[in-house]
Amino acid sequence: MASTALESTSPHDWRYTAEGGANLVLSFVGARGPFTGKLLRLRKKKLAYATGLIPDEVDVEFGRRIIKPLLGEEQIVDMERVAVSKGWLVALKAALSGSEARPAHRAAEDEVDEDAGVVVLAEDLVHGEGVMAIEIKPKWGFLPSATYLSSSSRDIKTTYCRFCMHSYMKKAKSNPALAIEEHQEGYCPLDLYSGDDRRIGRAVEALWRAWELSEGAANNLRFFYEGVRVEPEEPASVAHLHSFLTGVSPLPSPIHSPSASPLPFTSSPYTLSLLVSILVPILLASPLLATLATLQASLDPLDIEGVSSQLGLHLDDDSQPPSPLLSSQPTLQEWIAWLAGRETAEAADSSSTDHRSVLLSYLLSATFKDCSIFIRLAPKPKGAALLGDASTSLNFSASVKAIDLDPKPLSRLPKYYDLDRRIVEAWKTMLEERGAEGIRKCAEGV
Numbered sequence: 001m002a003s004t005a006l007e008s009t010s011p012h013d014w015r016y017t018a019e020g021g022a023n024l025v026l027s028f029v030g031a032r033g034p035f036t037g038k039l040l041r042l043r044k045k046k047l048a049y050a051t052g053l054i055p056d057e058v059d060v061e062f063g064r065r066i067i068k069p070l071l072g073e074e075q076i077v078d079m080e081r082v083a084v085s086k087g088w089l090v091a092l093k094a095a096l097s098g099s100e101a102r103p104a105h106r107a108a109e110d111e112v113d114e115d116a117g118v119v120v121l122a123e124d125l126v127h128g129e130g131v132m133a134i135e136i137k138p139k140w141g142f143l144p145s146a147t148y149l150s151s152s153s154r155d156i157k158t159t160y161c162r163f164c165m166h167s168y169m170k171k172a173k174s175n176p177a178l179a180i181e182e183h184q185e186g187y188c189p190l191d192l193y194s195g196d197d198r199r200i201g202r203a204v205e206a207l208w209r210a211w212e213l214s215e216g217a218a219n220n221l222r223f224f225y226e227g228v229r230v231e232p233e234e235p236a237s238v239a240h241l242h243s244f245l246t247g248v249s250p251l252p253s254p255i256h257s258p259s260a261s262p263l264p265f266t267s268s269p270y271t272l273s274l275l276v277s278i279l280v281p282i283l284l285a286s287p288l289l290a291t292l293a294t295l296q297a298s299l300d301p302l303d304i305e306g307v308s309s310q311l312g313l314h315l316d317d318d319s320q321p322p323s324p325l326l327s328s329q330p331t332l333q334e335w336i337a338w339l340a341g342r343e344t345a346e347a348a349d350s351s352s353t354d355h356r357s358v359l360l361s362y363l364l365s366a367t368f369k370d371c372s373i374f375i376r377l378a379p380k381p382k383g384a385a386l387l388g389d390a391s392t393s394l395n396f397s398a399s400v401k402a403i404d405l406d407p408k409p410l411s412r413l414p415k416y417y418d419l420d421r422r423i424v425e426a427w428k429t430m431l432e433e434r435g436a437e438g439i440r441k442c443a444e445g446v
């Protein structure tokens with residue numbers, strides 16, 4: 001795509017959709033044309049730093065050359081880098097700031113980087129009339145193998161998953177009793193990844209409760225209707241979600257339900273039961289969650305503890321100088337050579353022990369542990385309904401894709417080690433104080 005075509009669009013043709021820690025996303029809402037159904041992913045920079053702590057530019061080639069072969073073409077979003085002038089980015093930024101669409105806590109921290117020189121143009125998964133898009137950030141889908149874990153963490157890390165313990169640590173800062181209460185019924189990624197319909201249903205229910213409880217701020221579940229975020233606190237917004245789900249769910253209407261006390265038509269539990277009835281078969285039919293869990297685990301066979309001890313990185317010892325192994329961020333060429341080496345090793349049924357290769361594997365695992373998936377439900381054109389679709393009701397089609405698959409910086413390894421240590425310490429303290437009796441465990445598989 002030529003930058004002149006992009007720069008001929010008005011900054012007001014791009015509407016704020018969402019943002020993460022590193023990127024801000026604008027959807028095209030101008031007149032029908034080449035940008036219909038596209039979005040712009042813009043790099044942000046921290047307000048407090050001249051050069052941001054935010055990782056390097058989104059590397060579209062990393063997606064094409066590394067992620068695509070591993071996840072499969074169908075499971076990812078096509079992206080393209082387009083060079084743009086500073087003037088155009090400045091105008092875009094001014095329109096965005098006039099719209100006051102950004103959450104205050106984000107706007108206080110960072111801004112669009114007008115010096116980026118480049119933007120990413122991608123398929124917009126939330127765009128379209130009558131389209132409901134459901135975004136889930138599933139996080140870590142496996143328990144580590146015991147082999148390289150220290151004696152002090154082994155039992156804990158092979159019994160409770162990283163997400164559950166991390167959630168506890170975050171919430172316990174303000175209210176430890178509530179944090180453990182929420183753990184008991186809270187979202188566990190191992191349920192979502194289990195391949196078992198009842199456990200997936202339980203995970204969706206827990207995600208929904210966290211979405212409601214956090215007033216939409218929790219980052220593991222989001223809904224977008226016709227490109228606009230659904231907010232649990234806004235009745236009109238939730239009504240869209242409810243009527244959409246009613247239209248596509250295979251569940252009978254509660255009016256005709258044989259249940260003695262049917263749930264009120266628009267109650268949250270009823271909307272949730274519709275959601276579960278739609279999402280579970282779609283997630284079971286898609287290979288994406290299983291592929292993500294397999295990649296996360298197979299690329300991280302040592303755990304961060306094993307990476308540190310086996311590679312002599314001394315991540316547990318602040319007095320040691322940083323290992324030279326961590327000094328250079330992998331280039332695209334190195335990633336390509338790593339992938340080729342991995343395929344050769346797989347063909348020969350051997351595993352690589354080259355230190356740099358172990359590090360790259362761990363980093364890539366971190367990418368898959370932090371990505372999100374989008375379930376896009378789009379109305380089928382009239383007439384196509386009769387053809388049906390096994391994964392959803394007759395009049396809608398569903399696609400499941402992963403987003404946010406950027407490489408992580410190698411310099412983050414010490415952070416990973418430190419965070420892991422703090423997560424386990426917090427959990428251990430809780431177990432020592434309360435005892436393990438009755439605390440929900442996490443289990444892999446069906």
Ligand SMILES: O=P(O)(O)O[C@@H]1[C@@H](OP(=O)(O)O)[C@H](OP(=O)(O)O)[C@H](O)[C@H](OP(=O)(O)O)[C@H]1OP(=O)(O)O
Nearest residue numbers: 020021022055137166219366367369370408412419
């Ligand atoms: O370490 P984690 O598990 O907290 O993951 C971070 C995420 O936190 P959360 O999912 O809320 O727990 C965090 O998410 P939020 O910004 O909190 O929404 C980021 O995704 C971060 O990655 P990056 O800095 O954008 O490269 C993530 O950092 P990485 O661990 O992927 O480097």
Ligand SMILES: Nc1ncnc2c1ncn2[C@@H]1O[C@H](COP(=O)(O)OP(=O)(O)OP(=O)(O)O)[C@@H](O)[C@H]1O
Nearest residue numbers: 018019020021022023025077123124125126403404
């Ligand atoms: N292709 C897409 N279609 C629709 N919405 C998208 C798309 N890509 C990103 N988004 C929305 O924009 C948000 C931020 O995008 P992205 O995850 O790329 O940012 P990030 O800064 O890398 O996030 P994180 O901090 O989680 O790493 C996503 O959570 C999602 O809501």
